[in-house]
Amino acid sequence: MPPRTFKVNGRPVTVDIEDDVRLLWVLRDVLGITGPKYGCGINVCKACTSHINGRAFNPCSVPVSAIQPTDEVTTIEGLPDTVGADLHPMQEAWIDRDVPQCGYCQPGQIMAAVDLVKKVKADGGSITDDDIDEIRNMCACGTYSRIREAIKQGAENM
Amino acid sequence: MPAKHRSAPRPSRRPADRTRPTVAGMERRRFLGYLIAAPTLAVGVKLTADSVLEANALPSPTPEVSEVYDLSDLLLDSTRATANLITIVVNEDGTVSFSIPRAESGQGITTTAAVLIAEEMGIDVSDVNVTLADARPELLFNQQTQGSASVISIYTPVRVAAALARGRLVEAAATILGDEAENLRTTGGRVLSTAGSSVPFAELAAAAANSVTREAITELKPVDEFEIIGTDTRRDDVVAAVTGRKNYTMDLDVPEALPTMIARPPTIKGTVESVNNLDQVRTMPGVTDVVEISTDAEPGRGTTSSAVAVRARTFGQCIDAVNALDITWGGGNVDDESDETILEQLRAADAPANLPSPTPLDEVGGVVPLATDALGEVGPVEALEQEFVFYWRSNAAMEPNVAIADVRDGEAEVWTPSQIPIVTQSQLAQVLGMTPAQVTVHVPRGGGAFGRRLFSDAALDAARVSQEIGKPVRLMWHRADECRAGRVHPMCISRVKATYSPSLGEVVSFEQRQTSVATDYTESLGDMITSQAAKLPFANELTLSQTVFLLTASVPYDLGAIVFGYNEIFDFDRFATGSVRNLNNQDFRPAQELMVDQLAAKLGEDPMEFRLNRVEDERAKAVLEAVRDEGDWGRDLPEGVAQGVVVHNEYKGSVAILAEVDTRPETAEREIRGATTGPRVRKVTVAVDVGLAINPLGLKAQMEGGVMTGISHVFTGSLHLRDGNFLEGSWDDYRYTRHWNAPPEIDVIVMPPSGDRPGGAGELAVGAATAAVACAYARAVGEMPTSFPIGHTKDVPFEVKKFVPPLPPSPTDGLTAYPTPSAAGPAFNPAS
Numbered sequence: 001m002p003p004r005t006f007k008v009n010g011r012p013v014t015v016d017i018e019d020d021v022r023l024l025w026v027l028r029d030v031l032g033i034t035g036p037k038y039g040c041g042i043n044v045c046k047a048c049t050s051h052i053n054g055r056a057f058n059p060c061s062v063p064v065s066a067i068q069p070t071d072e073v074t075t076i077e078g079l080p081d082t083v084g085a086d087l088h089p090m091q092e093a094w095i096d097r098d099v100p101q102c103g104y105c106q107p108g109q110i111m112a113a114v115d116l117v118k119k120v121k122a123d124g125g126s127i128t129d130d131d132i133d134e135i136r137n138m139c140a141c142g143t144y145s146r147i148r149e150a151i152k153q154g155a156e157n158m
Numbered sequence: 159m160p161a162k163h164r165s166a167p168r169p170s171r172r173p174a175d176r177t178r179p180t181v182a183g184m185e186r187r188r189f190l191g192y193l194i195a196a197p198t199l200a201v202g203v204k205l206t207a208d209s210v211l212e213a214n215a216l217p218s219p220t221p222e223v224s225e226v227y228d229l230s231d232l233l234l235d236s237t238r239a240t241a242n243l244i245t246i247v248v249n250e251d252g253t254v255s256f257s258i259p260r261a262e263s264g265q266g267i268t269t270t271a272a273v274l275i276a277e278e279m280g281i282d283v284s285d286v287n288v289t290l291a292d293a294r295p296e297l298l299f300n301q302q303t304q305g306s307a308s309v310i311s312i313y314t315p316v317r318v319a320a321a322l323a324r325g326r327l328v329e330a331a332a333t334i335l336g337d338e339a340e341n342l343r344t345t346g347g348r349v350l351s352t353a354g355s356s357v358p359f360a361e362l363a364a365a366a367a368n369s370v371t372r373e374a375i376t377e378l379k380p381v382d383e384f385e386i387i388g389t390d391t392r393r394d395d396v397v398a399a400v401t402g403r404k405n406y407t408m409d410l411d412v413p414e415a416l417p418t419m420i421a422r423p424p425t426i427k428g429t430v431e432s433v434n435n436l437d438q439v440r441t442m443p444g445v446t447d448v449v450e451i452s453t454d455a456e457p458g459r460g461t462t463s464s465a466v467a468v469r470a471r472t473f474g475q476c477i478d479a480v481n482a483l484d485i486t487w488g489g490g491n492v493d494d495e496s497d498e499t500i501l502e503q504l505r506a507a508d509a510p511a512n513l514p515s516p517t518p519l520d521e522v523g524g525v526v527p528l529a530t531d532a533l534g535e536v537g538p539v540e541a542l543e544q545e546f547v548f549y550w551r552s553n554a555a556m557e558p559n560v561a562i563a564d565v566r567d568g569e570a571e572v573w574t575p576s577q578i579p580i581v582t583q584s585q586l587a588q589v590l591g592m593t594p595a596q597v598t599v600h601v602p603r604g605g606g607a608f609g610r611r612l613f614s615d616a617a618l619d620a621a622r623v624s625q626e627i628g629k630p631v632r633l634m635w636h637r638a639d640e641c642r643a644g645r646v647h648p649m650c651i652s653r654v655k656a657t658y659s660p661s662l663g664e665v666v667s668f669e670q671r672q673t674s675v676a677t678d679y680t681e682s683l684g685d686m687i688t689s690q691a692a693k694l695p696f697a698n699e700l701t702l703s704q705t706v707f708l709l710t711a712s713v714p715y716d717l718g719a720i721v722f723g724y725n726e727i728f729d730f731d732r733f734a735t736g737s738v739r740n741l742n743n744q745d746f747r748p749a750q751e752l753m754v755d756q757l758a759a760k761l762g763e764d765p766m767e768f769r770l771n772r773v774e775d776e777r778a779k780a781v782l783e784a785v786r787d788e789g790d791w792g793r794d795l796p797e798g799v800a801q802g803v804v805v806h807n808e809y810k811g812s813v814a815i816l817a818e819v820d821t822r823p824e825t826a827e828r829e830i831r832g833a834t835t836g837p838r839v840r841k842v843t844v845a846v847d848v849g850l851a852i853n854p855l856g857l858k859a860q861m862e863g864g865v866m867t868g869i870s871h872v873f874t875g876s877l878h879l880r881d882g883n884f885l886e887g888s889w890d891d892y893r894y895t896r897h898w899n900a901p902p903e904i905d906v907i908v909m910p911p912s913g914d915r916p917g918g919a920g921e922l923a924v925g926a927a928t929a930a931v932a933c934a935y936a937r938a939v940g941e942m943p944t945s946f947p948i949g950h951t952k953d954v955p956f957e958v959k960k961f962v963p964p965l966p967p968s969p970t971d972g973l974t975a976y977p978t979p980s981a982a983g984p985a986f987n988p989a990s
Contacts, residue, residue: 003701010522017472019968023972025472025473026472027415029471030471033246034405035402037605039633039637040637040889041637041891041966042637043969043972045888057972059972060972061971061972062970062972066970066973075402077401077402077403079184092926094400095396095397095455097397098390098856098859099263100393100400100609101393101863102555102556102606103393103399104406104556105556110400111970118166133830134833134897134898136896138556138896139557139862140556140887141264141866142861142863142866143859144896144897145862148902149596
């Protein structure tokens with residue numbers, strides 16, 4: 001159980017915890033980074049969606065031992081810094097459209113949306129309804145229609 | 159404003175048929191509040207049923223408040239204790255604070271309250287800070303969040319308090335500005351004189367403070383002078399929510415409150431017989447405590463369910479320790495029950511059709527407004543009869559059941575997003591052996607509620623563990639617990655028998671009988687239900703849930719002689735039940751509207767015209783016409799695609815929903831890995847009239863959310879009961895509407911104000927959306943579905959997770975799998 005060192009939101013962190021503890025709990029219970037939410041613990045609801053080295057992943061399903069010293073983890077708290085602004089364009093779109101109701105799933109929704117738009121753009125395309133249909137992030141308030149609009153709006157400014 | 163969400167053109171704010179007094183010289187209504195002794199300006203009003211609120215609750219057009227509750231009444235009231243006030247404080251920095259005795263779980267009541275205060279005081283909405291009050295038992299039944307009633311109940315009291323505060327600020331400013339108070343106005347947090355000079359609230363907060371508490375009278379801003387009410391206001395916490403800074407209960411920094419989870423029995427309300435490896439589990443990494451607790455959620459009933467709690471450094475270590483426990487389990491409450499056995503019992507309890515029936519309900523059928531007079535001579539009639547089955551549904555929110563509890567030294571401090579904090583406080587006192595005064599209940603903002611937080615389950619769990627081990631705990635239910643031990647909307651059947659006269663072209667009678675597994679309403683007892691119940695002639699004969707049914711069930715159309723009734727099976731706590739958003743109407747209305755479509759077809763009428771011809775309420779007619787026009791009712795659609803339309807009146811509002819469902823194979827059989835695809839609701843048009851919409855942007859959000867829940871109810875969202883527990887163990891198993899099911903197009907029309915008071919919105923759209931989607935689906939496939947959700951009996955399209963050990967272990971492949979293959983089977987079409 002050696003101490004683990006990696007980067008979270010641009011800062012190096014070191015944690016002393018058993019190897020098999022999933023990263024979500026290391027972030028939340030050990031480091032106090034509470035933006036990623038628990039919704040299922042088995043990688044189906046996607047409420048904890050964050051980024052590792054710029055790509056979406058779900059820390060509820062990654063043992064801390066799988067995180068390498070060179071890995072950079074970004075949670076919703078660190079998203080604005082990735083574009084050097086107070087807010088990421090996707091967050092601005094979310095605010096503009098007044099997307100959240102309870103808000104619990106929205107950090108994960110935003111992190112998933114940013115990843116999807118980056119992927120679509122890297123493939124040389126632009127975001128479509130079919131792309132959005134494949135997002136797995138659950139929302140029990142039913143904010144899906146505003147999320148759909150916000151993703152398209154946010155994508156224009158990314 | 160989102161391009162697809164537009165309001166109808168805003169007309170004059172003063173409806174033509176208003177009954178406000180207009181006689182010259184007639185005084186405006188006056189309201190009583192209190193100026194409170196405090197360092198800065200503080201004002202208060204009562205939020206009790208015996209003050210302003212009672213008069214406010216009277217429907218319009220009725221006598222004005224001053225006619226039924228005049229100044230002398232108010233002054234009489236003023237001699238009473240002032241403990242039960244809700245208060246508004248003007249801070250030294252000029253901002254305004256208000257602690258609202260309601261839950262905020264996404265429905266937007268804090269934003270609504272901020273709008274009301276900002277409007278009345280002349281301050282920016284962003285300078286009003288609304289927080290949630292701790293449990294305040296002195297408020298009696300006036301601290302509960304349910305029945306879409308919050309905006310109805312706070313509308314006048316909050317404005318009265320704000321108006322009093324404004325009045326005091328203006329008085330204080332008059333001296334400084336050297337002008338008469340009546341010449342001054344307030345805007346942007348400043349008091350302005352006619353000469354153009356101004357003074358900010360910040361400079362008046364102390365000057366306007368009161369040295370003694372006393373009553374004061376105020377008037378309210380006239381409706382036709384509203385500037386903020388009726389315009390779009392974003393949520394007060396939208397920035398916090400999208401930046402991860404919004405703190406939910408599990409995000410609160412409470413020292414030493416370590417993660418805690420529970421090993422629950424494999425069947426509903428089971429018990430622990432023995433724990434066979436306690437010492438071993440106590441030494442597992444991170445684990446600090448393992449303890450058996452009662453999980454009896456109905457204190458005082460003598461029930462016995464129990465479980466084992468684990469406290470550890472992280473929730474991940476809690477999950478591992480819970481699953482490592484070797485527990486010998488005793489039986490549960492319903493071990494022999496499955497969907498099939500429940501259905502048999504429901505059918506056996508179903509009251510026979512045709513009046514008179516043996517239930518006490520019908521004995522008073524002519525007293526309460528449930529039955530209309532039968533038509534006269536109608537000639538030969540024909541009959542339609544159909545039973546509809548509605549399976550179990552979960553009202554789980556994204557944030558699970560959560561509570562932090564610190565029970566030490568004869569005191570308890572608890573944080574939980576309760577919809578009924580006073581009840582929570584009293585139940586905690588009961589199980590902890592304390593007085594309510596020893597129990598503090600804080601109410602953090604919740605991650606969804608939907609009726610689930612009308613119960614204190616997690617708070618009781620947390621407090622019991624904390625008391626037992628003498629340490630603070632941060633207790634969260636695992637998602638598997640949410641599915642299997644969580645409150646469920648009870649399975650029920652709804653049977654409709656209608657007769658119609660082909661020669662007359664009219665419906666002659668419409669009878670609808672609902673039979674349900676008992677719904678637990680006990681923890682949500684409050685003045686809203688009990689006071690209404692007391693007014694019904696058979697209150698002592700019938701149960702609370704029948705009262706709820708009678709208060710909510712309705713038929714918006716003239717369908718001849720209308721009768722409906724409600725039966726229950728089982729004690730209220732045999733299953734862990736509760737009401738999902740919109741209570742009975744998510745079942746009652748779909749069954750009814752599907753039969754209305756059948757009747758329209760029998761009588762050769764278009765579904766829209768049939769409804770328009772028989773709708774009994776002008777507002778309901780207007781919203782129907784709005785969706786007909788805006789939603790392009792009757793447009794040409796390919797085979798397999800169809801529209802459905804319904805209208806629904808509830809919570810002092812009216813909503814019409816037009817849904818368009820695509821059942822064509824190329825749509826219904828879309829392959830998205832691990833997705834329940836199936837028929838797609840591709841376009842929804844909603845028209846809503848809540849009287850006076852305080853915040854149309856928030857109102858639309860509630861309609862949109864209600865539509866998503868309705869879609870889930872029609873196609874896939876259900877729990878399968880088998881041998882004493884539910885098969886679903888997580889999201890994906892429980893198939894609530896997802897992105898791939900959500901309508902690509904949804905259009906919400908907020909009708910022009912039809913009154914000067916707001917109605918409720920949180921639940922208004924759910925039953926209506928369920929019904930509209932069901933009707934559209936029936937028309938698209940040419941066959942009426944009679945079992946909901948329609949996918950329920952088709953398949954169990956997931957691998958059932960183990961019951962022992964109780965929690966599905968977290969995967970380890972999250973860096974390489976998105977989605978994880980364990981969750982991603984082939985696509986499932988519930989309609990196939």
